[in-house]
Structures are given as structure tokens and as C-alpha cells.
Amino acid sequence: MKKTNTAIFSNNIYLLKMVWEITPSRVILSFVNQFLTQAIWAYYSVVFMRFIFGNIDGGASRPFHEVALFLVVSIFAMLFINLFWAWYNNQFIKKNDVILKYALDKKIFDKAASVDISCYENPDYYNQYTKATGELFRRSQSVLNNLTSIVAVLLSLSFVIINILMISKVAAVATLLPIIGSLIFGKYANKLQFELNMKNMTFKRIQDYINRTIYLQQNAKEIRMTNIKGVLRKMYDKSYDGILRNVKKASPTIFLVNTVENIFCFPLVFEGVWLYATYCALVAQTMEIGNFIILASAIVSTTWMIRNFSDNIVSTMDNGNYIENIKAFFKYECKINENQQGKPVEDVISIEFRHVGFRYDGQEKPILEDVNLFFTSGTITALVGANGAGKSTIVKLMMRLYDPTEGVILLNGIDIRQYDLKEYRRKVGVIFQDFKLFSMSIIENILLTDSYTQEEVQDVKSVLADVGLLDYIKQLPDGVNTILTKEFDDDGIVLSDGQCQRIALARAIIRKAPLLFFDEPSSALDPIAEYELFNLIHKICSQKAQKHISVFISHRLSSSAKADQIYMIQNGQVIESGTHSELLSYRGAYFDMYTKQAKSYINF
Numbered sequence: 001m002k003k004t005n006t007a008i009f010s011n012n013i014y015l016l017k018m019v020w021e022i023t024p025s026r027v028i029l030s031f032v033n034q035f036l037t038q039a040i041w042a043y044y045s046v047v048f049m050r051f052i053f054g055n056i057d058g059g060a061s062r063p064f065h066e067v068a069l070f071l072v073v074s075i076f077a078m079l080f081i082n083l084f085w086a087w088y089n090n091q092f093i094k095k096n097d098v099i100l101k102y103a104l105d106k107k108i109f110d111k112a113a114s115v116d117i118s119c120y121e122n123p124d125y126y127n128q129y130t131k132a133t134g135e136l137f138r139r140s141q142s143v144l145n146n147l148t149s150i151v152a153v154l155l156s157l158s159f160v161i162i163n164i165l166m167i168s169k170v171a172a173v174a175t176l177l178p179i180i181g182s183l184i185f186g187k188y189a190n191k192l193q194f195e196l197n198m199k200n201m202t203f204k205r206i207q208d209y210i211n212r213t214i215y216l217q218q219n220a221k222e223i224r225m226t227n228i229k230g231v232l233r234k235m236y237d238k239s240y241d242g243i244l245r246n247v248k249k250a251s252p253t254i255f256l257v258n259t260v261e262n263i264f265c266f267p268l269v270f271e272g273v274w275l276y277a278t279y280c281a282l283v284a285q286t287m288e289i290g291n292f293i294i295l296a297s298a299i300v301s302t303t304w305m306i307r308n309f310s311d312n313i314v315s316t317m318d319n320g321n322y323i324e325n326i327k328a329f330f331k332y333e334c335k336i337n338e339n340q341q342g343k344p345v346e347d348v349i350s351i352e353f354r355h356v357g358f359r360y361d362g363q364e365k366p367i368l369e370d371v372n373l374f375f376t377s378g379t380i381t382a383l384v385g386a387n388g389a390g391k392s393t394i395v396k397l398m399m400r401l402y403d404p405t406e407g408v409i410l411l412n413g414i415d416i417r418q419y420d421l422k423e424y425r426r427k428v429g430v431i432f433q434d435f436k437l438f439s440m441s442i443i444e445n446i447l448l449t450d451s452y453t454q455e456e457v458q459d460v461k462s463v464l465a466d467v468g469l470l471d472y473i474k475q476l477p478d479g480v481n482t483i484l485t486k487e488f489d490d491d492g493i494v495l496s497d498g499q500c501q502r503i504a505l506a507r508a509i510i511r512k513a514p515l516l517f518f519d520e521p522s523s524a525l526d527p528i529a530e531y532e533l534f535n536l537i538h539k540i541c542s543q544k545a546q547k548h549i550s551v552f553i554s555h556r557l558s559s560s561a562k563a564d565q566i567y568m569i570q571n572g573q574v575i576e577s578g579t580h581s582e583l584l585s586y587r588g589a590y591f592d593m594y595t596k597q598a599k600s601y602i603n604f
Contacts, residue, residue, distance in 0.1 A: 018104075029092060031152065034149045104137050105133075108329075113338075153305050199246045341421075345420065348412070350376045353409055355370050356368055382551075383551060383569055384566060390569050395551065433519045445507065557590070563579075565577065
């Protein structure tokens, strides 16, 4: 119990510190706002009532000018406070929310961009990521409001209870009972709600996935031409049923706990105090009428302040549970440190795999097993084999998106883990099998940056000429500044698959990197377009062969004929290696696969 309370408190302080680092003025003004809100209750229920009715039993009333002056001061004080509230809620908060959300989102983006790529294959990571992105801004607002409100309520409530204590010790003790009750019942109700939300998390993720799938452009054709909408609807219905089932199961208990708290902790206690005070004033006559009026007013304000305090405590407990997920997300320690420093990368002469093995987290069967490869500068190498053989994993290891679970990868005879990671990756140009073009200009899609020099613009045009797109792009009204896709711009253009592949190729070669990787670059193309693309890639790589290690990945062996060396991958192992003619002469797996693919074209 003690450990849990400590964790809840530390979690809330963790998020409060994050907000303070971004905008300390928000924390300060939030406290001022909460303090003024609570202080008004204390002022009118005790100070105001005591000034007006404090000596009613003595028979002597205050002079009118004193009462009038007191009321005028009170009115001007309230006008000033209301002006502050108007500015705070309508100007400061609206602007500051934008600043705060931007800074928090940026923290999430930066963290998400730095975690290991293996995290995207881990459901636990996705849960933490979705919780962090979905909860961080809202929870930060809630933590800020709750903690500042708790402090403000305690200050004002202490003042009011001290005044109640001066009138009646019994009434003062009774007003503390709702706080204790709220802590007990509120904490239990919060625990039940948190458990319900956790049970529904997977169902909500399914619904979010389906919502994204429905509106994304790349899915539009399949949704309209197939019955996949029915499958998605069925998945959505199952998730809906799961959420509803969990809610029906948990809601009676949550309702009972909240009802007990609301009835026994507030109406009964405070109505009981009023009944006691009435008896003391009217029957036993042990309480003066003036004190009775002050006590009655104080009990009303105490009721609202304790209710506010109780709600904030419960919400703080609730936040503490969710912030645990946010902390876990931000404190995740990467296996591959994106900011890893090390040896500078100079000339790229060779890359060698020595007895490399790799398995994804949670998998028993390795993807790669005892793989030995050697790539030298000035050569074009093809990695061929059936889908799932492990070809793409080899390239991911070469890019250090993963590290081997066994063996070592050497760059110029040195373990690649000893090099500066960012500098090493800058030496890589790559076309991924599932490359993405973004809804931004052509030049931004190629340079992948929002600022560039005139020299870089000329480089882009030169590369577009190399890949055979410059003449087409010159005809566009905005040239290289033309926006791709029409998602945000009606004047944007939609490229063909072949043109998209050429943009991706331009993106890879403009880096002037000594390591070029092409992971199934023609997977979406027809045979003729594929042939043209590979001829283009071979031409570009051959022109600068003395500076490049070029690696092709393909399960279509027609692309491998011009490669300087070929590795045949099967079930995560290298089963054959050599040139195209050498492998055909072996009449092994490569020969068998090549002839079968050739026959399919000839027979057609």
C-alpha cells in the first residue's frame, strides 16, 4: 500500500516536472488560478460572514460606512479576480495548450524515432506507444490541475476548518470524515476503472487500426473491390462486443462503490453536522446565532472544497497508474543507441559477415544462421532466394537497424558496432521494398529535408536526369516543387508505380553514399518496367562502381545476371555463391529457380 502510494505520487511529480521544463509559467499561473478559486470559498464563507454577522448576538451592529467600504473592496477584488480568470482561460490557456501539446508531441516523436526498430514488432511497445500518444497531453493537464488544486484546497480548507474548530470541535472533526472516506472508496473505484481500461486496450487498438485502414488512400481500392470491408466490420464488431462485455461486468461494482462514496461520505456527514449545529443553536442554546450562521456557511464551502479535494485525489491516483506507462515509454533503453559515438567512418573498402545469426525477440527459430558473406568496394552483389529466406534481414543488419544475435559484421575489418552510428548510416543509400513517398514536394521527397541550398537543387535535377524523370518533371508547373499526392494540395500529382520507384532511386543515390542497398525495388513493377529499372540501377552503380558496395535483393533472378557476385539464401543460410554463369553451371538451387522463372515467361 505504501509503495503504491509512493509510486502514484512520484509518477505525478514526474509529469509535473516535464510540464515545468516546457512552460514554468503554466505551473505558476495554474496554482494562482486554483488558489484564487478556493480562497473565494474561504473568504465568503468565513471572513465575509464573520464581518457581517460576527457580532449579531451582542446587539451592536457595524456602522454602515464600514459595511459599505468592506463591500466595495470585496466587489473590486472580485472584479480583478474575474479579469484574471477571463485572461487566464481565454488567452493564456488557449495559447499555452498549443505550446504544451507541441512540446509533448515532439518528445513522443523524438523518442519513437529513436527506439529500436524491433519495438514495432512488439505488441507491448505498441501498447505503451499508443498509451503515451493518447494520454500524455491530457494527463499532463490533469496532473497540473490536480496537484495545484490539491495544494490550494488544503490551504483554504485548513483556514476554514480552523474557524470551524473555534466554533465547534465536533463539527470540525466531522468535516474530516469525507476526506478519509473518499480516499478509501475513491482509490478502490479508480483501481476498478483502471483495470477496465487495461482490459479494453487491445480492443481499442483494433478499433483505431480499423479506423485508420478505412480512410487511408492506399487501402481504398481493395476496400471497394473486395469484401474486406465486411472482414473489418466483423473485427470492429468483435472489439465492440468485447468492450461492452467488460463494461457490463465491471460497471455494477464501480457503480456501487461510487454510490456508497457519494451518499455516505457527503450528504449524510454534512447534513448530520447541520442537524447538530441546529440543535446546539436552537435547542441546547450552546451556540450563538452568529456562530451558527458562520458555521452553516463554512459547512457549505467545506463540502465543495472537500468534494474538490476528493475528486483531485482520486484523479491523481488514476493519473499515477497511466503515467507508469508513459514513464516506461520514455525510459525505454534502446539496444542500439541512436546517438552512439565511435570511430569515424572513412573509406568503405569491405563488409564481412562472420558466422552471423539473428532471431527476432520472442522467436525460437532463427531468421539467419551461421551466415558468412563478403562484399567489396566496386562490386555489385545480388542476394537472391525465395520470399522469407532472410535476404531483407541481412540488409537490415548491414544498416544497423538490428544487431546480430550471433557472430559479427565487420566494416574494413572492424566491428560495425564500434563506429559512430549516425555517421555510419550516412554512408548508406537505400530503397526499401515498402518505401514511402510523402505528401510533400518532389525535392523534399528526394532530399528528405526542409532546407536546402541552390547547389542541392541542381544535384536533385542531375539525379532526376540520371533516373530518367527530369524531362517529365520539367513539364510540371512547379517543377521539382510540385507536391506529390493530392492529400493536402489539389494541384498535387499522383505518380505511376514506375515513377515512384525512380523517385525512390533518386532518393538513394543523391546521398552519394558508398553503400547502396536495393531491397526488392521492383516488387510492384511489371517485368518490362522491372527490366528497365534494373538496367538503370546497374548503369548508375557501374558508373561509380569504384566507390560503391552495391547490394541487390530480389527473388526474381532475372535481375541478378549482371551482378559481380551472387549469394543464394535459403532458410536463413547461404547455400550457393558465385557469378550468374557459375551458379547456372552448378545446376543447383539457383539453376532450378532461375529456369523455372524463365519458363514461366517463355510459356506465357
